[in-house]
């Protein structure tokens with residue numbers, strides 16, 4: 001039987017841009033069991049002296065996250081950060097209206113900073129521009145970044161944290177265009193507030209960078225006008241504009257589902273166009289960067305959510321094999337725009353549409369989406385290359401001309417590594433030729449493959465390794481041309497060693 005064929009030409013000259021380390025970030029929100037019974041469970045047998053689950057910490061460390069965003073999300077639009085600092089027995093129990101949960105505040109800012117310290121990641125902090133505003137933002141920043149000798153910096157020191165945290169990146173609120181948001185605003189209202197908050201925050205600490213809230217989805221009726229208006233108010237004061245995207249399967253249609261990251265890619269292009277339009281209007285020399293601070297796949301939760309609990313699973317999802325393929329494609333869409341996207345946070349890390357699942361008092365294990373992220377985090381740091389690709393195509397009810405092979409390549413010159421990530425979106429094997437002659441003397445290192453005979457295969461606490469990658473994918477290399485056989489519906493990582501000239 002002849003295999004379907006696809007081909008890509010890779011060249012050192014076809015460079016999109018260097019993938020920022022901060023593309024490999026995630027998100028921890030006070031939501032469901034992300035924090036409570038997720039990263040923090042003082043009664044768990046693996047809990048450390050801070051109450052952090054060590055089994056979860058180990059899995060998180062494996063991902064080598066560069067940044068973690070906190071504390072929300074929608075949660076941040078009703079949150080008082082002061083409730084979560086200081087002696088735990090004096091912290092108030094509050095009602096969180098974003099997720100209708102009881103917030104005990106036993107985990108707050110200082111715990112999060114200790115946790116990210118143990119993870120080895122930088123923190124991204126979101127201020128509350130929903131129910132609160134400029135005053136809260138400047139006080140929180142003073143608590144975190146001012147050395148001492150003022151009310152809030154001394155408060156931090158009184159909590160045993162002598163040195164400032166020096167948090168660099170701050171989100172000016174979250175999804176304030178959304179009906180679901182506590183204290184939603186019009187673009188005009190938000191743009192003015194964000195601008196004035198930005199000014200005050202940079203007077204406290206000029207070294208910070210700020211992310212303005214862009215549209216929360218491409219399907220919002222106000223997209224992209226929201227983004228344009230917000231940027232007209234904030235362009236000179238912020239470094240990034242945010243975008244969010246969740247990909248959910250509609251109907252039982254796998255070919256369409258696998259193509260849905262194309263919409264995410266279109267959203268990125270639309271947002272770039274909007275930023276560049278405002279740049280022109282403003283006659284500015286500054287090129288706005290993007291912070292993709294929430295992205296993921298989504299599917300119906302396995303466990304019902306009960307309101308007014310603490311640590312009740314919300315969107316607790318055992319992802320299927322096919323979700324990992326869509327997730328891999330979404331990740332590649334981000335890499336393909338490495339010239340403009342500076343930050344990306346997979347959302348969320350644990351227990352809510354997560355990469356890591358936990359049982360309260362029990363095991364922690366990897367969802368299938370863990371692996372594409374792990375691979376990209378390990379091998380996706382370097383120059384992202386624009387591929388010249390020929391691939392067989394298919395049509396669905398929603399999309400036409402969808403490439404069956406979705407791929408991206410990253411060249412890490414310092415490490416002498418060339419990596420091709422590829423999803424085979426079809427039900428047939430595809431022989432994928434890689435023309436890498438431009439890289440001179442190249443050796444084959446490894447072909448990792450993740451696939452499963454059932455697209456709905458999942459990992460469970462009892463069967464944690466049902467969906468996982470294996471080495472030994474079929475790749476041959478001959479005179480600067482490699483051929484990899486991509487199995488049906490598979491995620492592939494083909495790695496080469498490149499000797500420097």
Ligand code: AHR
Nearest residue numbers: 029072073074075174175
């Ligand atoms: O699932 C996480 C939530 O999704 C975030 O709180 C919000 O920003 C987004 O709508």
